[in-house]
Amino acid sequence: MKHEQETARQIVELLNESTQRLDPKVAVRLEDARHAAVARVNAQGAAVAGPAGLTQMFMGYFSQHRIIMPTAMMCGAVLLAFVVTQQFVGQDGYEQGDAFLLASDLPPEAYLDKGFDEWLERTSQF
Amino acid sequence: MATAKELSDFLAQVERRAFKQTAYAVRDDHAALDIVQDAMLKLAEKYAAKPVTEFPMLFQRILQNTMRDYWRRQKVRNLWTSLLSSFGSGNDDDEDRDPLETLQVDDEANQPMEQLERSQTIAIIEQALQRLPTRQREAFVLRYWEEMDVAETAAIMGCSEGSVKTHCSRAVHALALILGKQGLSKQGLGISGDER
Numbered sequence: 001m002k003h004e005q006e007t008a009r010q011i012v013e014l015l016n017e018s019t020q021r022l023d024p025k026v027a028v029r030l031e032d033a034r035h036a037a038v039a040r041v042n043a044q045g046a047a048v049a050g051p052a053g054l055t056q057m058f059m060g061y062f063s064q065h066r067i068i069m070p071t072a073m074m075c076g077a078v079l080l081a082f083v084v085t086q087q088f089v090g091q092d093g094y095e096q097g098d099a100f101l102l103a104s105d106l107p108p109e110a111y112l113d114k115g116f117d118e119w120l121e122r123t124s125q126f
Numbered sequence: 127m128a129t130a131k132e133l134s135d136f137l138a139q140v141e142r143r144a145f146k147q148t149a150y151a152v153r154d155d156h157a158a159l160d161i162v163q164d165a166m167l168k169l170a171e172k173y174a175a176k177p178v179t180e181f182p183m184l185f186q187r188i189l190q191n192t193m194r195d196y197w198r199r200q201k202v203r204n205l206w207t208s209l210l211s212s213f214g215s216g217n218d219d220d221e222d223r224d225p226l227e228t229l230q231v232d233d234e235a236n237q238p239m240e241q242l243e244r245s246q247t248i249a250i251i252e253q254a255l256q257r258l259p260t261r262q263r264e265a266f267v268l269r270y271w272e273e274m275d276v277a278e279t280a281a282i283m284g285c286s287e288g289s290v291k292t293h294c295s296r297a298v299h300a301l302a303l304i305l306g307k308q309g310l311s312k313q314g315l316g317i318s319g320d321e322r
Contacts, residue, residue, distance in 0.1 A: 004298045008270040011251055011301060015271055018248045019142035026159065030145055033163035034137040037170035041130050044174065 128178040136181045137166055144189055147267050150255045151193055161196055165189040186268060186282050247310060254304040258297055261285075265293030266301070 022030075101108050110116050128136075141162065148158035165188045173184050255263055261283070268279040269290065280287045 007302050008298050012270050014248050029159050030141040033166050037166040038130050038134045041170045041174040
């Protein structure tokens with residue numbers, strides 16, 4: 001185990017040396033990439049500090065949590081489908097109620113009278 | 127929260143190693159530069175607000191994922207290429223080759239200059255690293271070169287700590303075997319031997 005780590009250490013030492021012998025063009029490109037990355041952080045910082053900072057922050061949040069938007073849209077679609085379904089189901093019930101009232105021998109006001117059922121029971125006993 | 131300067135310092139510290147590490151993996155310097163640049167931008171865009179102490183692990187994760195994305199794209203590209211050309215070039219068995227048989231060494235061993243010898247040794251090590259299986263190379267680089275502990279390496283590689291130890295051990299043994307075969311024993315590595 002110790003021998004293994006010693007071998008690894010020696011190899012790593014040579015690898016570290018190899019990083020100092022990079023092609024200058026590669027080193028320049030890496031430096032450019034680093035500057036671009038840091039510039040992006042500075043730009044983000046400026047955007048957050050500005051008047052649009054709050055919007056930027058929320059947009060950034062949503063862009064980082066991309067799962068939120070599809071989930072919210074899915075929930076909205078399910079809710080909409082539920083509401084629409086309820087509308088159609090309820091309509092059928094109302095139609096049946098209206099048909100019953102119109103076809104009944106009693107006037108609709110009779111069903112609104114709370115004492116009507118008791119009166120009907122009492123009178124039907126005779 | 128890290129400042130822009132801390133981020134810059136961190137990137138300056140790791141960029142060369144990241145490039146080399148990526149170049150060993152993808153075997154293409156231009157692609158490696160693109161991957162490292164992408165990883166730097168992703169770190170800056172998404173994790174600049176994190177403490178600087180978390181940067182090494184985050185950056186390695188991003189780098190590994192960016193490499194995987196590159197390989198996925200390459201795989202799709204290769205699939206289309208192989209579909210479009212019915213006559214394959216026969217390079218698909220690259221992974222099956224024995225690295226010990228294919229390892230090339232520049233025939234400049236008789237050069238007296240120590241500098242050249244070290245360059246040769248480094249070249250041999252780099253070739254040997256490139257020919258290691260991907261997981262072994264990842265484990266070796268993260269564990270020994272990036273000096274991450276076993277748990278961090280396991281988290282980045284998405285495997286168990288036991289697997290990391292196994293990969294590391296196999297990698298070191300394979301490298302030692304390759305170097306030994308090239309006549310580079312522990313002394314032949316040209317290290318002064320100073321203990322840390």
